[in-house]
Amino acid sequence: MTTREESAGCTSKNVNLVSAMKFEAITIKDIAKALGLSTSTVSRALRGSYEISAETKKLVLEYAEKLNYRPNPIALSLKEKRSRSIGIVVCEIANNFFSQVINGIESVAYKKGYYVIISQSHESYEREVANTQYLASRSVDGLLVSLSTETTDFSHLNKLHDKGLPIVFFDRITEEMQTHKVIANNFNGAYQATEHLIKSGFKRIAHLTIASHLSITKERLAGYKAALADHGLPFEESLIKYCRYGGLVYSETEQAVDALLALKKRPDAVVAASDKLSTGCLTALAKRKVRVPDDMGIVGFTNSQLAEIFHPPLTSVRQPAFEMGQVAMEMLIQIIESKHPMTNYETKVLNTELTVRASSVKSK
């Protein structure tokens, strides 16, 4: 995954002669001068305008090709107030789910000629606002955002959206803004996870989840509750543990697990609502010598490919992250490139996938 060279800690000598002089990249002006044309003619020739003679076009095109001319995107952005780039705002890239979503986004963006600028909020509202602002000022043509756990005020996004910046939400969305959205079917995901535990014989099922105001949290909680209700199990508030930052810091998860273990009537299973929470829970239980699944069953929302080599292999609810990214990017492009103001927005819900492994199946 990483790397290195020959000897250790060496210091080589060399002079970078031109550190002040910057890439005198070739411009339209250079071409014009060389060919004795005006810059406007060159510009038009380059974009194949019909009012330029075939010969001139050929001349310009060939010369440009020869010099490997590349239009300056910055100048273009300044002029056109668009950049053929889009911005992504997520909390963390060091996360299976989000990095897979990003790959999905990129796969579509690349095909359609858009560049992608990734930014991380690290679950901080302040960082999210700063990133959003920066991306907008960089003239991104649109934004793909999954809200930070701290975000409850959407004015930074609302203002941009009102001014016409296309925004598509994915994963952590908000009802307060009308635009395209893409989510996994979290309700069903949690429902299936919980039902599976019930059917496997677990009776007191806890739910380890993220900040309570997040859309994903609400939805998953609703699925969990519905499954309990449908199978005649009581709902107990004390079995729900919220981790403000979704387990971004391990200690958060650890405390929640300890709180569950300390309950007078200890749960015999847990549904973990995120990648970090799932692995964190497994880690915490292992450290406390709580045997999984015999002492405690687990099903976790995770997009890790490693679930099957965990000890024990982790029953997982997998979100279609890559497709979510693809769909979100397609939606965004649709808004960006639509001639007319959008009139109806869509919320696309993609199915999750439950894979049963040892962590949720009692050995006996």
Add this chain to the structure above:
Amino acid sequence: MTTREESAGCTSKNVNLVSAMKFEAITIKDIAKALGLSTSTVSRALRGSYEISAETKKLVLEYAEKLNYRPNPIALSLKEKRSRSIGIVVCEIANNFFSQVINGIESVAYKKGYYVIISQSHESYEREVANTQYLASRSVDGLLVSLSTETTDFSHLNKLHDKGLPIVFFDRITEEMQTHKVIANNFNGAYQATEHLIKSGFKRIAHLTIASHLSITKERLAGYKAALADHGLPFEESLIKYCRYGGLVYSETEQAVDALLALKKRPDAVVAASDKLSTGCLTALAKRKVRVPDDMGIVGFTNSQLAEIFHPPLTSVRQPAFEMGQVAMEMLIQIIESKHPMTNYETKVLNTELTVRASSVKSK
């Protein structure tokens, strides 16, 4: 980790009235007009030039503050040919090592007021070139790069570097370019891993690694060989398996593992040289019912925090990824902000950390 909302598959209606009109962000000109000043006065006042009277400054500053004025970074870039942003070129962000490096980079960048643009090559030379070019044309002030596995020609980077674009390499570096570099001590990492297996009683130790021309590959291989030699074990070429893309695709790893298992004299342990290779190897062995560590010991280079919940817990060589990112970014800033052309470059080598777990310790 992910998210969702209330009901499924709904379609809401709303009109985005201004999708054509773009953020009429407030400009220096607006301020000038409103205050009856010239744009240059405003500009100077904004950056606190000493030749502007205190009152004017106050006036401008307050008005700008009130209107929440933000300078347009695109215009700035066009003018100054710098952007206070830097570009990162890595193969994959869906990788513990790289996402941790990126976090290190960002932590320093944020403090110093630089923005970070992340791009992925997906181990494709072509993509690496395209990304590099794009970043340069976007006037990034510098580049932080870890080479793709396909890259053997460095002219795309060399040209930019010759033109004065500061570049710092990390992880996968090249001897062919003189600049700052940051790497883990891969030689020692591999040496320790191999020696540890030897001391644990393993006799035929294989090495599962990345493309042979990569700096990291050479270095780790050297460490592996040195450890064998120092302990009187023979080196056998057949025990080295190269995965062209470093296990980016699982099948690659699987084939390599199968090749090792098919050897007449099967190895009894393996040193895996990357995150993907380590976990891929563990997965492949599990599927083939090869017991770890009894049938096969493993030590893997990995930055996963999950190594201890693997089955079995994986003995790991951990690279100081976060620090590597910090150091690389600091070095880059040093080049960017140095008044004089750089004259001597440094290659910083940071220590790896071996953590012994069950995968490399025979049970008996």
Add this chain to the structure above:
DNA sequence: ATGAAAGCGCTAACAT
């Protein structure tokens, strides 16, 4: 079919 000029937002050299 081609050119001249203006303008995107900003800074800086050059007046005054």
Add this chain to the structure above:
DNA sequence: ATGTTAGCGCTTTCAT
């Protein structure tokens, strides 16, 4: 202390 002007690279009216 403040204003005028030019220019970064490009597109696009508006001439010609």
